[in-house]
Amino acid sequence: MNPNLDKLQAYPFERLAKLFAGVTPNPALRPISLSIGEPKHPTPEVIRNALCSHIDGLAVYPGTKGLPVLRQTISQWINRRFDAHIDPETQVVPILGSREALFSFAQTVLGECEKGTRVAFPNPFYQIYEGAAFLGGAEPVFVNIDADTGLADFSALSDEVLDQVALLYVCSPNNPTGAVMSLDNWQTLFDLADKHDFVIASDECYSEIYFDESDPPVGGLEAASRLGRSDYNNLVVFSSLSKRSNAPGLRSGYVAGDADLISKFLLYRTYHGSAMSVTVQHASVAAWSDEVHVQQNRELYRQKFQAFQSILKDTLPLTMPEAGFYFWAKVPGSDTQFALDLYQQQNVTVLPGSYLGRECNGHNPGEGHVRLALVASVEDCNEAAHRIKALLSAGH
Template identity: 40%
Template sequence: MFEKYPFEKLNELLENISHPNEVISLTIGEPQFETPEFIQKELCKNAKFLNKYAKTSGEEVLKKSQRDFVKRRFNVELDKDELIPTFGTREVLFNFPLFLRPSKTAFPNPFYQIYEGAAIAAGSKINYLELNEKNNFKPSLNQLDGDEDFIILNSPNNPTASVMSLDELCEWVEYALKKDVVVLNDECYSEIYTNNPPPSILEASIKIGNKNFKNVLAINSISKRSSAPGLRSGFIAGDKRILKDYLNFRTYTGCAIPLPLQYAAKLAWDDEKYPAIFREEYKKNFERAEKILGIEIPEATFYIWLKVGDDIDFTKEAYKRGVKVLPGRYMGRNGAGEGYVRIALVYDEEKTKKALNILKEIL
C-alpha cells in the first residue's frame, strides 16, 4: 500500500557498506542548533499542566501568537476562525486529506513522502507534477489534468529549494477559484531564507482580492525557524468554511497539543531574534557550499539539490568516506529526482566544511 520511507530505503542501500567510525549525516532536515534556552525553560515551567487534557482547538494564547506571526511576517490579518494550531505539520499533512477525501490529488515530484501516503490513505488518485531543470523545479498549471480537486504546493520546496514568486502563487489561487479546487501550500521552510523572505499563498490570495481565502490554505511550523522540531507546533490557516469542519474532524484524531508545549511554543512564535540567528548560520553554510562545491546559493531552505550523475553510486561512495546523503530518486516517482542527491546543511561550521570537502573529492 505505502512505499517504504526514503530513509528506510537508504538504510537498506548502505547496510553492508564499510564506513568510517564517524559518519556525518546530511540526510534529515533536522536542525542541529540548540533550541533557545528561554523556550526550554518555559516548557519546564509549565510541566505542571501535564495533569490536564488539552483542547483540540488549542489555547487562545497560542492561537493569537500564531496569528500575530502571520500578520508580522506576511502582513495578513487572520480572524480567529481562520487558523487552527496543529501538532506540527506532518500530522495535518496526513490527516487533512483523510478529512477532505479528494478524488484526485496533485503535488510536486520529487516530494515530502507524507503527501503521497496521505493521498493513498484517502483513496485518492495522484498526479505527480514533475520538477526538473526545464521548469526551474516549480510546478505549473499546464501539468494538471484538470480533474484534480486537491492540490498541494510546497514553496519553499523540499527537496529542490526552489521558491515560487508571489505572482506565481497568485496563478494557483486564481485556478483554485476558477475550478473550485482546494489548494494548500506547505510553507514550513518560509523562515529559512538567504536574502528575500519568501511569500505566502495567503498573501497571494489577498493580492487577487480573495480576502476570505476561499479554497486556499497554508501550513507552517516552528520546527525549522526556532530549531525546535521536538516541540511539535504548527498551524493551518485560510478558508474558515473548510477549517470549521476540519476542526470538528480533528476532535476524533487525538492530535490535541499538550499544554506545556503550547505555552513554550507561544514564546517561540513571538520570537524573531533566534530565527534571524539561525538564518544567518544556514546562509553561512550555503556560502561554504558555494565556495567548496561551486553551487548557486538557493533562495531558501537549508537544502542543496546537488546534481551528481548516478545518485545511487554517489551515495554509496559518500558513505564509504563518512558522509550520508539522500538519493534524489528516493524522494520522487517515475524517474523524478534521479541524478540528484539532497544535502541538508544543518550542522556547525566544522562538520559542514568537513562533509563538503569530502563531497567535493567525489565530484
C-alpha cells in the same frame, strides 16, 4: 486490512538503509549526516524556559482548538510576517507539527467527496503527500518539477485531470529544490483552483530559512491577501516551529486559512485526537513571539551555505537555493551510486534525489541529484564539503 496500506512505498530513509546494507563506511572518518532534514542547531532558551515554567500544563487535557493566547499569537505573527489578517477565532488551529496535519487534512477533504479522487503535488516531493492521497482513497497526480525553475507547473495538467483533483499540495520554499513560488505563480494557482474547484494545501515549513533578510519568501496567505482574496477561499497553509525555531521535537505548528475548511478540519481533529499539550502551547507562544533566535538561526545557515558552496566551487558547482536548508545538487552519474561511494569512501550520508521522486512521463526528475541537508554544525558541514570534494577529485 485497509488495502490502501499496500500502496505505501518504503520511506526514502528506509531505502537508503537498504542501499547501505552490508557496506562499511571508511572507518578512519567520523560519520557526517546530510541526509535527514532534522535541524540540529540548539533549541533556543526562550522555548526551553517557557516549557519548564508551564510544566503544570501536563496535568490537564488540552482542547483541540488550542488556547486563545496561542491562536492570537500565531495570528499576530502571520500578520507581522505576511501582512495577512487571520481571525484567531475561525481561521487558525494549532497542529502537532506540519507532518501529521498535512496527512490528516487529506482525510478531511477526501473521503466520499463528490469531487474527483485525485491529489496533485510536485514531483519530487515530501513523501507524506503521497501517503495522504493513498490512505484517503485517492490517486496521486505527480507533476514533475521543472529543472530550471525548481517548481511544478500545474497549469500543464489537462482540464480533464484538473477537474478530478480535489486537493493539491504545494511546497514553497520547496523541499528539495529550495525554489519559492512568486506572486505570479500564486495567481496562476488560484485561477486554477477557482476554475477547477480544488483545495490548495500549502506546505510552508521552510518559510523562515532564507538568505536575503530583505526578501523573505512570499507565503500563500500573503499572496492571497495581496491578490484580493482575503477570505483565503480554498486555501490552507501549514507551518511549524520545527525548522524556524530548531524545535522538531516540540511538535508544534499551525494551519491557517479558509474558515470553512478550518472548521471542518477542527471537527476532524476533535475525533482524531490531535490536541496540543498546554505546556507545548505556552512554549509555542514564547517561540512565535521571539524573532531574535530566528535571525540568528538564519545567520548560521547563511555561513554554512556560503562556505559549502565556496569549498566545492571548482568541483561541484552548486546553485544557492532561494530558501530552505538543502542544496539540490546535480551529481555526475547515478545519484544512488554517488550516495553509496560517498558513504563508503568518505562516511558522509546524503539522500539520492530519485528516492524523493516517482517516475512520471518516462523519467524520475529526482534522478541524477542528491539532497544535501546542511543541518549539522558549521564544522561538520565544512568537513563534509571537503570530503565531497575529495571524492570527486579522486575521479568518482
